[in-house]
Amino acid sequence: MTVGILVVSHSAAIAEGTVALARQMAADVPLVAAGGTDDGGIGTSFEAITEGIGELAGADAVVVLCDLGSAYLTVDTALDFLDDDARGRVHVSSAPVVEGTIAAAVAAQTGGDADAVLAAAATAATSGADAGSASSPVLGDQTAEAASDAPAGDRPGGAVPVDGTADGDDAVASATVELVNESGLHARPAAEFVKAAAKHEARVSVNGVDAKSLLAIMALALPKGASVTIDATGPDARDAVDTLVSLVRSGFGE
Structure with a gap:
């Protein structure tokens, strides 16, 4: 459409x-x-x-x-x-x-x-914080808790996998990466992030706000060097996290 x-x-x-x-x-x-x-x-x-x-x-x-x-x-x-x-x-x-x-x-x-x-x-x-909760649901309490308690992994770039169901609607995944582009997560990179997240069925959050809400992400005002924690739950959670981690590591092409 x-x-x-x-x-x-x-x-x-x-x-x-x-x-x-x-x-x-x-x-x-x-x-x-x-x-x-x-x-x-x-x-x-x-x-x-x-x-x-x-x-x-x-x-x-x-x-x-x-x-x-x-x-x-x-x-x-x-x-x-x-x-x-x-x-x-x-x-x-x-x-x-x-x-x-x-x-x-x-x-x-x-x-x-x-x-x-x-x-x-x-x-x-709405405010940036409200925007994250006003659109699609982000993560349930159980998933968010699992993400915060997960041990650090050995994946490059600080990606931190979360134990959970490997498949199905309850699959969970998480990773933390560092922003490398000079301007941080400003408007254009935020838009690229949202477009990538929206291609996945999983519910995705970035630093606690809805990764499919442009204004919620922009309200984070994350500069270069900031940590970006991506959490996802749903049938393609792992793919969603991997895709977004790669996008952040690429510097959004800037």
């Missing part, structure tokens, strides 16, 4: 800048900016919003993010002029426009449907 994102702002610079930022982390997601008035002033444009929705007609669904209350009113007016089928494809999020757009774009990049993209955007309204 393809989900397009329309960014509506009273400022053309804000809308275009937000789209440019999101594209750095979600290059394959259709993103359109609809900012400012038709004469280049501050405000919103019915025509620009309508055209933006039209530009995203090839997507299966469209998620709209707005900056201020009157932007929502203009979007509502534009939606009233659409036919029923087109209107049914459009979903309006109340998330903060910049953080919400970035989280939504990463969710769309990983193949999320409209509900998943809206849920990802909604995490922008």
Whole structure:
């Protein structure tokens, strides 16, 4: 499923800048900016919003993010002029426009449907700690305890395996590695981390927050040299941990 994102702002610079930022982390997601008035002033444009929705007609669904209350009113007016089928494809999020757009774009990049993209955007309204618990479950208490009590292993890079069920829904795995890239776990590496985690069925956490929540990971603000503990539970837990460990060790290609 393809989900397009329309960014509506009273400022053309804000809308275009937000789209440019999101594209750095979600290059394959259709993103359109609809900012400012038709004469280049501050405000919103019915025509620009309508055209933006039209530009995203090839997507299966469209998620709209707005900056201020009157932007929502203009979007509502534009939606009233659409036919029923087109209107049914459009979903309006109340998330903060910049953080919400970035989280939504990463969710769309990983193949999320409209509900998943809206849920990802909604995490922008919470703190980093809350975002980790507000989305998908991370690890149960038993798994987290097993991870913290596990003895250090001999795997290179500080990977620490956790004893547990080898297969099935109760399989567990854990490893701790050091961030080697100069900028640490900032926006782009965090997005790469989320996209890699989202490919696995296992529930995954990084330093105690949901590894599939971009904003939760970014809120950790981990610098170069910081320890990254990855815990997973589920049928592909070991593969999830190994994949993410390799990604961290690679420096995210930076």
